[in-house]
């Protein structure tokens with residue numbers, strides 16, 4: 001559920017007409033609903049109720065400072081995957097003890113930054129990383145709390161580019177080798193084992209893979225404890241899918257996911273951490289664009305809009321579906337016709353949808369891409385020298401630009417022509 005609804009024939013974000021935002025900031029832009037973010041966080045809170053837990057929002061889904069502040073104020077932790085994300089989380093007021101650091105390629109500089117600034121735990125993904133972290137922490141006289149990310153070799157049954165829990169993926173240590181890795185961690189200076197970490201992929205629409213992975217983590221918890229390790233935290237990763245299509249059979253609800261957590265690892269006396277990104281942010285955002293041209297091709301019509309693949313890359317990168325809705329509510333029973341919705345970028349991949357049934361639209365009409373709050377603005381680029389599009393946050397009847405569109409001047413200033421040229 002979200003807060004983007006038609007009222008009096010117009011699409012609203014909470015109590016703000018999308019058209020008013022378009023008038024104020026120009027198109028294209030992203031708009032987020034703070035009530036939707038809060039609601040999604042609350043759903044996970046309810047799902048894990050009664051278990052000691054921390055919801056660590058995976059900020060790579062949407063890392064705007066205002067969003068981080070909103071999440072931090074709810075009491076969320078943050079899952080970061082780079083020094084830049086760590087710095088942004090701290091800048092938004094997230095205390096170090098609520099930040100977990102994930103990722104296969106942490107550098108020494110990133111480790112030092114997090115150890116100096118405060119960190120809840122590093123999710124370590126390999127033996128070489130463990131050795132470097134030990135050396136860095138020891139040299140600083142620090143003790144790095146760690147979980148080791150295990151790869152449970154389960155099929156998440158999601159898009160190949162976002163499946164991470166099979167043995168052929170680059171992530172984590174094979175669960176069969178976990179004992180050796182934990183024994184090594186226990187011997188190393190500067191390292192304190194606190195738990196186990198697992199994350200099997202993104203946009204999961206089936207609870208089966210979770211149940212398999214978490215059951216393996218439960219077994220591993222018993223085994224590692226028997227081997228003398230103190231396992232007090234289980235980080236179960238993120239990945240719960242969201243409905244991208246109105247017509248789709250809905251993915252499992254957080255409450256059902258919570259039941260799987262309870263059933264598999266609920267009685268181990270561990271603090272549970274989860275790292276949802278997409279489910280919190282995805283349906284809390286729209287991308288809004290306007291129609292530039294309607295072009296009649298041979299056998300197909302193209303709706304050319306002012307947003308492009310550089311603004312929202314998911315369709316080009318993952319063949320992802322986004323529902324597209326006109327901002328002016330169509331009359332009931334209006335004839336739909338199939339159009340290809342495309343952007344102005346010089347690549348055929350710059351196609352948002354093929355043969356999409358839409359009501360009649362004309363130049364300057366506003367359209368909205370639903371479910372664009374996660375992996376949207378964060379993956380945007382300025383390809384074709386198209387300025388990053390603004391992000392707007394709505395709360396009730398108020399809205400604010402939370403990242404402004406750079407001017408051409410701003411863009412030009414970023415490059416430097418060497419004096420010897």
Ligand SMILES: *Cc1c(COP(=O)(O)O)cnc(C)c1O
Pocket residue numbers: 058060061079102103199201202203237238239240275276277278279374
């Ligand atoms: C991407 C990622 C997440 C978030 O995944 P979602 O599908 O957005 O919930 C959580 N943890 C790790 C380690 C990730 O890489």
